[in-house]
Amino acid sequence: MAKYKHIVVPPGGKPITVKNKKLSIPDNPIIPVIEGDGIGRDIMKATRRVVDAAVEKSYQGKKRIAWMDVYAGERANDLYGEWLPKETVAAIKSHYVALKGPLTTPIGGGFRSLNVTMRQVMNLYACVRPVRWFRGVGSPVVHPEKLNVIIFRENTEDVYAGIEWRKGTKEVKKVITWLNKTMKTKIRADSGVGIKPISVTGTKRLVRKAINYALDRKRSSVTLVHKGNIMKYTEGAFRDWGYEVAKKEFRSKIVTEDELWSKHNGQMPAGKILIKDRIADSMFQQVLTRSDEYDVLATPNLNGDYLSDACAAQVGGLGMAPGANIGDYIGLFEATHGTAPKYADKDVINPGSLILSAVMMLEYLGWDEAAAMIEGAVQKTIDNKTVTYDLERQMEGATKIGTSQYATNIIANMA
Numbered sequence: 001m002a003k004y005k006h007i008v009v010p011p012g013g014k015p016i017t018v019k020n021k022k023l024s025i026p027d028n029p030i031i032p033v034i035e036g037d038g039i040g041r042d043i044m045k046a047t048r049r050v051v052d053a054a055v056e057k058s059y060q061g062k063k064r065i066a067w068m069d070v071y072a073g074e075r076a077n078d079l080y081g082e083w084l085p086k087e088t089v090a091a092i093k094s095h096y097v098a099l100k101g102p103l104t105t106p107i108g109g110g111f112r113s114l115n116v117t118m119r120q121v122m123n124l125y126a127c128v129r130p131v132r133w134f135r136g137v138g139s140p141v142v143h144p145e146k147l148n149v150i151i152f153r154e155n156t157e158d159v160y161a162g163i164e165w166r167k168g169t170k171e172v173k174k175v176i177t178w179l180n181k182t183m184k185t186k187i188r189a190d191s192g193v194g195i196k197p198i199s200v201t202g203t204k205r206l207v208r209k210a211i212n213y214a215l216d217r218k219r220s221s222v223t224l225v226h227k228g229n230i231m232k233y234t235e236g237a238f239r240d241w242g243y244e245v246a247k248k249e250f251r252s253k254i255v256t257e258d259e260l261w262s263k264h265n266g267q268m269p270a271g272k273i274l275i276k277d278r279i280a281d282s283m284f285q286q287v288l289t290r291s292d293e294y295d296v297l298a299t300p301n302l303n304g305d306y307l308s309d310a311c312a313a314q315v316g317g318l319g320m321a322p323g324a325n326i327g328d329y330i331g332l333f334e335a336t337h338g339t340a341p342k343y344a345d346k347d348v349i350n351p352g353s354l355i356l357s358a359v360m361m362l363e364y365l366g367w368d369e370a371a372a373m374i375e376g377a378v379q380k381t382i383d384n385k386t387v388t389y390d391l392e393r394q395m396e397g398a399t400k401i402g403t404s405q406y407a408t409n410i411i412a413n414m415a
Contacts, residue, residue: 002094004087006071006079013066016096018329023096025365027063032091036101037073038339043351044101046407050351050374051358053411058370068095072114073103084114089121093330099361100334101354104341115334116162119155124325124332125202126209127153129308130360136382137316138394144314146292150219151311152210153304155325157202158234160301164194198234198300200241207242209326210298211250214273222246224277225299225307238300239277246275280307287311312336319349319390322356324364333361347402350388352378355410373414380413381406 002009013030016023035044048067055063070088077083092098103114118124129151133144141147165172167190175193179185187193207224214222224243228236246254257276260266268274278286280303287294287310299307312321318337325332335354343349355374362371382391385398386409392400401409 002090004091006085007068007087007091010066010068013068015094018096023329023365028066029097029365030066030068030095031361032068032070032088032095032098034070034072034088034098034100034103035075036335036339037075037104038102038341038344039349040073040101040103040335040339041345042343042347042349042403043335043354044099046351046403047099047354047358049407050355050377050410051362051370054362054370054373054377054414055367057414058367058373063367063370070098072100072118084117084121089118092332093122096329097331097361097364098333099354099358100332102335102337102339104339116160118332119325122327122330122332123156124327124330125155126206126326127151127155127304127308128213128324128326128360129153129304129312129336130322130356131308131311131315133315134320134379134382136385136395137320137391139314139316141288141314143291147287147311147314149287149291149294149311150210150213150217150296151304151308152206152213152296152298153308154198154202154206154238154299154301156301157197157199158301159194159196160305161195161197163197164192167192196231196234198238200237203238203241203300204245207245207298208249210296211246211254211273211275214296215250215253219273219295220268221274221276221295223283223294223297224275225280225283225297225303226277227280227303228277229279235280235300235303242277242298243275283307284310288314308336316352316391316394318353319388320352320356322353322360324357324360326364331361331364333357333364347404348389349403350390351403351407352388355407374410376415377410377413380415381409384409384413 013028014026016025016029070091071079072084072088076085105113132148172193176187210222224239226235226239228239254275255272312318321336323336334357337353359371359374386401387398388406389400392398
């Protein structure tokens with residue numbers, strides 16, 4: 001067992017391991033948990049209570065989570081003098097599954113974003129965002145129940161790779177001069193310049209994970225979302241490489257949209273999933289007007305960022321939007337919103353995003369019974385119209401309650 005400076009390993013837990021290229025989950029797994037900054041303190045307390053209650057009620061004491069506090073953000077800076085300590089990264093890498101609250105991004109030098117840095121150093125290449133509506137939650141659309149998508153967003157490439165140079169610097173002048181002279185481009189001298197890498201490796205592992213998810217969860221389709229009509233050699237290539245991995249590795253289990261009409265007269269063969277693609281700007285319209293035609297979406301980084309928030313807006317906002325960053329084995333499950341420091345320690349924020357991210361975590365562990373229990377209890381709590389302020393203001397006749405009381409009501413509604 002690793003020795004840590006500030007992390008205390010819970011004595012009653014066992015680490016998750018990898019056997020035969022699969023996670024091996026003990027009945028008492030050690031789960032690293034980053035409380036988070038700002039409202040993270042409120043919503044993590046609520047989430048842990050809900051998860052512990054669901055696991056206890058589902059498995060009658062035969063399973064339980066041994067939470068292990070690890071540190072990033074403001075608390076880490078206080079303890080270690082750095083925002084993302086090496087032992088935090090090491091602890092998550094060696095325990096494979098972790099839960100994380102929202103983190104502050106340091107102002108000035110240092111990390112561009114702690115979230116982006118964690119994804120990159122642990123190679124968490126798939127950002128997974130399920131978006132579904134809970135009955136009774138206010139929505140700006142007429143039929144929010146038609147939207148039920150899982151967005152797989154590539155996490156390490158695209159403009160988020162952070163390769164850019166500021167206007168007027170020696171470096172950017174060198175880049176612009178080389179591009180204009182050697183590659184015959186016409187970039188203005190007063191430009192900042194960024195690089196947008198999209199690779200075969202990054203694309204195929206993301207699309208592979210999306211297709212495997214669709215097959216495992218018996219979803220109906222995977223849609224490749226791209227802007228390949230304009231960016232032909234990056235996003236257009238994302239589309240082409242996505243089809244390549246689908247046809248080469250999943251040939252007996254998939255049908256492309258072209259094949260659906262050329263070979264099957266528009267009738268989906270039983271037991272197969274449909275692989276299709278859409279231009280990004282069209283997709284933003286489609287998730288509003290024809291949302292029930294889409295299921296699993298696979299996207300480059302930037303498109304997926306916009307699209308996941310646009311979808312979340314239809315179902316109650318980011319307070320109801322869970323998320324995870326997943327690699328080959330490591331799964332880091334997190335709230336999708338920020339730290340909202342003005343609401344910190346006021347017991348008012350909706351913990352729904354983090355609670356539903358913990359539901360994803362339980363599903364990742366294979367503890368589907370506890371996951372389903374939480375989802376059912378969240379729905380019942382919303383049905384009872386006892387909700388936090390963000391939902392109360394969207395619901396007629398609702399009663400506003402605080403973060404901790406919302407968690408208490410969810411636990412009481414577990415069955």
